[in-house]
Amino acid sequence: MRNVRALLVVTAMVSLTLGSAPSVFAEDGVSLTAAQEACLRKALTAAEFEQFLVNPLDLALKEKTKGCPVSGSGSGSGSSGSSGGAVVKPGKVVTTGNWITASPFDLSRVTAMTVFRSCSGHDYSGTNISGQPETDRSMKHYIQTDIPWTSTNSLKGLAPFEGTVRVTSEQFPLGKQVTVTSPVTGWTMVYFHGDPQVKNGAKVKAGQPVIAWPPSNAPAVIDQLRKEGTSFDVALRAFAGGYMDSPLLHMAPKIAKAWAAKGFTSARAVVSKAARDAAPCNATYNATEATDWIRAK
Numbered sequence: 001m002r003n004v005r006a007l008l009v010v011t012a013m014v015s016l017t018l019g020s021a022p023s024v025f026a027e028d029g030v031s032l033t034a035a036q037e038a039c040l041r042k043a044l045t046a047a048e049f050e051q052f053l054v055n056p057l058d059l060a061l062k063e064k065t066k067g068c069p070v071s072g073s074g075s076g077s078g079s080s081g082s083s084g085g086a087v088v089k090p091g092k093v094v095t096t097g098n099w100i101t102a103s104p105f106d107l108s109r110v111t112a113m114t115v116f117r118s119c120s121g122h123d124y125s126g127t128n129i130s131g132q133p134e135t136d137r138s139m140k141h142y143i144q145t146d147i148p149w150t151s152t153n154s155l156k157g158l159a160p161f162e163g164t165v166r167v168t169s170e171q172f173p174l175g176k177q178v179t180v181t182s183p184v185t186g187w188t189m190v191y192f193h194g195d196p197q198v199k200n201g202a203k204v205k206a207g208q209p210v211i212a213w214p215p216s217n218a219p220a221v222i223d224q225l226r227k228e229g230t231s232f233d234v235a236l237r238a239f240a241g242g243y244m245d246s247p248l249l250h251m252a253p254k255i256a257k258a259w260a261a262k263g264f265t266s267a268r269a270v271v272s273k274a275a276r277d278a279a280p281c282n283a284t285y286n287a288t289e290a291t292d293w294i295r296a297k
Contacts, residue, residue, distance in 0.1 A: 039068035116246035118292035140235035175215025
C-alpha cells in the first residue's frame with residue numbers, strides 16, 4: 001500500500017492556488033474567492049486552513065469559519081454554488097434506501113479498498129446519516145488497483161444513479177474531481193483525481209461513464225505517486241446537511257452481490273461510529289493493511 005499512502009499524503013498536504021477568482025479550490029470542489037480565502041486565513045491557523053481545503057465540511061472548523069460565508073462549508077444550503085450542486089432542499093435528503101443502481105466502477109482491477117471511517121489518508125469527516133457529528137476519521141473509501149499510473153484512462157467511473165455532473169479542480173492537481181448528484185435523493189457520489197468523461201453540468205443516466213483513472217496528467221507527477229499501481233478515492237455525501245455514508249450501505253441487491261463477490265461487504269468494509277470512537281485516529285492517518293484495508297478476493 002506504499003503508493004496509496006504516498007498519494008494520500010500528497011493529496012492532503014498540497015494546496016493549489018490558481019491566482020484569480022476563484023483563487024483556491026478545496027478538495028471537495030468548493031471554490032474560494034480572494035476575499036473568502038483572506039477571511040478564512042484570518043479565522044484559522046495555517047494548519048486549520050489546509051484542513052479546510054481538504055474537507056470544507058469539517059465540523060471542528062465550522063464555528064471558526066461561520067463568519068466567512070463560503071458555499072459548501074457546512075451551511076447545508078444545497079445551492080448551485082455548493083460542491084455537488086444538490087437540488088433538494090435542506091431537510092429533504094433521503095436517508096434510507098438502496099439508490100445506487102449501477103456499480104461506481106468495474107471491480108475487476110481492484111486489489112484492495114479502505115474501510116469507511118478508516119485512519120487512512122486524512123481527516124474526512126462531518127455528519128453521519130443519522131445526523132450525528134463525527135470527527136477525526138476518513139468517511140470515504142480509497143481504492144487500490146493493479147493498473148500502472150502510465151496506463152491512463154484504463155478504468156472508468158460510472159454514474160451510480162441518474163443525476164447532474166459537476167467538474168472541479170482538485171487541491172492537488174492530479175486529474176479533476178467529478179460529482180454526480182441525484183435530484184431525487186439529494187445524495188452526491190464524489191470521484192477524486194480522474195479525467196472527466198462528460199462536461200460540467202451534464203445530465204447522466206446510471207451506468208454512464210463520468211470519469212476515468214489514472215488521469216492523463218499522472219505521468220507528470222509520477223515521482224510523487226510511486227509506480228506499483230494506481231489508486232483513487234470515492235465518497236458518498238449529501239451536501240444539503242453535510243451527511244456522509246458508505247456507498248456499500250445503499251447499493252441495490254444486484255450491485256451489492258457483485259461487490260460481496262470481491263469481498264467488499266458492509267460487514268467488512270464499514271467501521272461503526274462506536275468502534276471508531278473507541279479507537280480514535282488521533283490525527284494519525286497511516287493505517288496499515290492489517291487494520292483499515294481489505295484485500296479483494
